[in-house]
Amino acid sequence: PLVTSKEMFKKAYKGGYAIGAFNVNNMEIIQGIVEAGKEENAPLILQVSAGARKYAQPVYLKKLVEAAVEYSGLPIVLHLDHGDSFEICKACVDDGFTSVMIDGSKYPFEENIALTKKVVDYAHSKGVVVEAELGRLSGIEDAVSVSERDAAFTDPDEAVEFVERTGVDSLAIAIGTSHGAYKFKGEPRLDFERLEKISSMLPNFPLVLHGASSVPQEFVEICNKYGGQIPGAKGVPEDMLRKAAEMGVCKINIDTDLRLAMTASIRKYLAENPSHFDPRQYLGPGREAIKQMVIHKMRDVLGCSGKA
Ligand code: G3H
Ligand code: 13P
Ligand code: ZN
Structure with missing residues (x-):
């Protein structure tokens, strides 16, 4: 069924594991993730960004996720990723999403609280849960001094006040991860003390x-071998994600690794089969690459296999 993340997070917190939250943009991405969830009997969060809604049209993604629920029988959360206004959050609540993120992290503390509270009040009145964000995502190298780091990363006292005053259901924090394929220049490091x-x-x-993508080097190498140019791509080591999952992190967001898995597979396929032009011939392996990558995450990193 389509569910909220309430029970999922409760179980994950107690069990010291995390649920994977995967960004979805088209049918093959959804199918790859859902096949993995089925094989592993794992709960799933499928998340849709504003960019995804623009790319695919909201109704397509919604219907594809409904198809995923019907096909798999798994507990699936349909979540808005990085909503940047009350309006987009409301639209998604009204559209049948079971969870929305309001990302007010770019605003001053009080404004972030006010915006988040407004979304929480509306979403809760419709039985939908809300994720918010406090702190700005940036690599540890970009915040070299202690004061720079304190300014960007989540302040623990503020986090407590933020949660109390907004009534939010979960909170995204900044401890040194960042979006995309270039997370660290030197050694990967997260602020686990924080x-x-x-x-x-x-x-x-x-x-x-x-x-929280780990940017598997095998995918980077395949991309670069078959005409890609993504030198120096680096992600969060998987053992750090496992550690975070044991420390109260119940939701781990992964998009870049899906992109890399699919693109590596398609680049290789097309290079090796120059006469093929039926999209099913290369999208099929792309979908399979996503499935295998997600199975590995669930089993070996997040610990959510068998928890559906
Ligand atoms: O946080 C960003 C996610 O990877 C979604 O990316 O906005 O390009 O869809 P997007
Ligand atoms: P990655 O770029 O590390 O996959 O992060 C995705 C994300 O945070 C989506 O909200
Ligand atoms: Zn994000």
């Missing part, structure tokens, strides 16, 4: 990690 503090001050409260 995570520890935040999660100890918010017991039983689900935290969310954005920018």
Whole structure:
């Protein structure tokens, strides 16, 4: 069924594992993720960004996710990723989403609280849960000094006040992850001390990690071997994600790894089969690459296999 993340997060928190939240943009991406969830009997969060809605048209994604629910029988959350206004959150609540994110992280503290509270009040009145964000995502190298880091990363005291005053259901925090394929120039590092503090001050409260792709080097190498140019791409090591999942992080967001898995597979296929031009011939392997990557995440990184 289509569900909210409430029970999922409760179980994940207790069990010390995380649910994968995967960005979806088309049918093959959804099918790859859902096949993995089925094989692993894992709960799923399928998330749709504003960009995804623009690319595919909202109704297509909604119907594809409904098809995924019917086809798989798995508990699936339909979540808005990075909603940037009350209006888009409301549109998604009215559209049947079971979870929305209001990302007010670019606003000053009080404005972020006011905007988040407004979304929470509306969403809760319709039985929909809300994720918010406090702190700005940026790599540790971009925030070199302690004061720069304190300015960008989530402040534990503010996190507690934010959750109390907004009534939000989960909170995305900044501890050194960032979006995209270039997360670290040097050694990957996350501020686990900060995570520890935040999660100890918010017991039983689900935290969310954005920018959590691990950018598997095998995909980067295949892309680059077959005509791609993504040198120096680097992500969050998987053991750090596993550690975060044991420290109160219940939702781990993954988009870049889906893109890399699919693109690596398609680049290779087309290079090796220059005479083929039926999209099913290369989208099929692209979908299969997503499935295998997601199975690996569920089993070996997030720990959510068998938890549906
Ligand atoms: O956080 C960003 C996600 O990867 C979604 O990306 O806005 O290009 O759809 P997008
Ligand atoms: P990645 O770019 O690391 O996959 O992060 C995705 C994300 O946070 C979506 O909200
Ligand atoms: Zn994000």
